[in-house]
Amino acid sequence: MEISMTSTATDSATSFSSLGLSEPLMEALDALEFTQMTQTQQACLPDVLAGADVAVQAKTGSGKTLAFGLALLSKIDVEAKNPQSLIMCPTRELAEQVAEQIRLLAKRMSNLKVVSLVGGMPMGPQIISLRYGANVVVGTPGRIMDHIGKRTLSLKKVNCFVLDEADRMLDMGFEDEMRVVMHHLSRTSSAATRQTLLFSATFPDQIKSITDQYQRDAKIIKVDDGQSAP
Numbered sequence: 129m130e131i132s133m134t135s136t137a138t139d140s141a142t143s144f145s146s147l148g149l150s151e152p153l154m155e156a157l158d159a160l161e162f163t164q165m166t167q168t169q170q171a172c173l174p175d176v177l178a179g180a181d182v183a184v185q186a187k188t189g190s191g192k193t194l195a196f197g198l199a200l201l202s203k204i205d206v207e208a209k210n211p212q213s214l215i216m217c218p219t220r221e222l223a224e225q226v227a228e229q230i231r232l233l234a235k236r237m238s239n240l241k242v243v244s245l246v247g248g249m250p251m252g253p254q255i256i257s258l259r260y261g262a263n264v265v266v267g268t269p270g271r272i273m274d275h276i277g278k279r280t281l282s283l284k285k286v287n288c289f290v291l292d293e294a295d296r297m298l299d300m301g302f303e304d305e306m307r308v309v310m311h312h313l314s315r316t317s318s319a320a321t322r323q324t325l326l327f328s329a330t331f332p333d334q335i336k337s338i339t340d341q342y343q344r345d346a347k348i349i350k351v352d353d354g355q356s357a358p
């Protein structure tokens with residue numbers, strides 16, 4: 129594969145090459161033909177990659193998946209026995225889409241496994257996938273909670289936790305499930321290494337309360353003009 133390393137004075141600030149990403153991630157971006165960051169990615173990636181707890185308000189289609197995908201994959205040790213990333217999404221469809229996008233980004237990271245835990249599917253195959261080793265787990269709140277309850281999902285090595293479409297999860301009535309998962313995370317994984325990222329199109333008080341309670345000195349980034357990805 130040919131790797132294009134062109135970078136001009138005009139696009140260098142908005143180019144992914146300014147972020148110091150690993151080679152496998154840069155190669156994956158190249159294969160996807162993503163060269164320029166969206167405005168949302170420019171606004172949050174420096175903080176997100178530095179390991180900060182960030183809450184991002186940006187509209188749909190602004191490239192949020194890639195923002196947290198790059199962050200969590202930058203921190204993965206593929207040899208680790210337990211999941212290091214946990215992403216919670218409101219619906220089965222969104223969880224599957226996020227899992228797919230992360231798999232594409234992780235294409236050059238050998239042996240990295242992304243497992244989706246969504247409702248409406250039998251538990252058995254999900255339990256087997258977890259047992260065979262999952263680096264990244266993407267799921268819906270109820271099903272993630274079910275696996276925690278059955279002790280088939282360990283959160284003790286989670287170093288990146290993502291609440292995707294947080295406002296929609298609340299609208300769908302998942303507040304209790306979200307809080308149960310976050311409470312369990314705060315009890316089992318190490319606060320010193322855990323990064324919590326929240327993405328939402330809107331910022332009602334309920335989101336502010338989750339941010340205050342579960343994020344460390346959250347930096348809130350609002351992208352008013354959340355330009356869509358090309």
Ligand code: ADP
Pocket residue numbers: 161162163164165166169186187188189190191192193194357358
């Ligand atoms: P959001 O979660 O903000 O609604 P997505 O993460 O689903 O948006 O991204 C929307 C689309 O834009 C996806 O098809 C994604 O692959 C694409 N995309 C994301 N970032 C870029 C980029 N920097 N360049 C080109 N396309 C991108």
Ligand code: MG
Pocket residue numbers: 192193292293
């Ligand atoms: Mg999204």
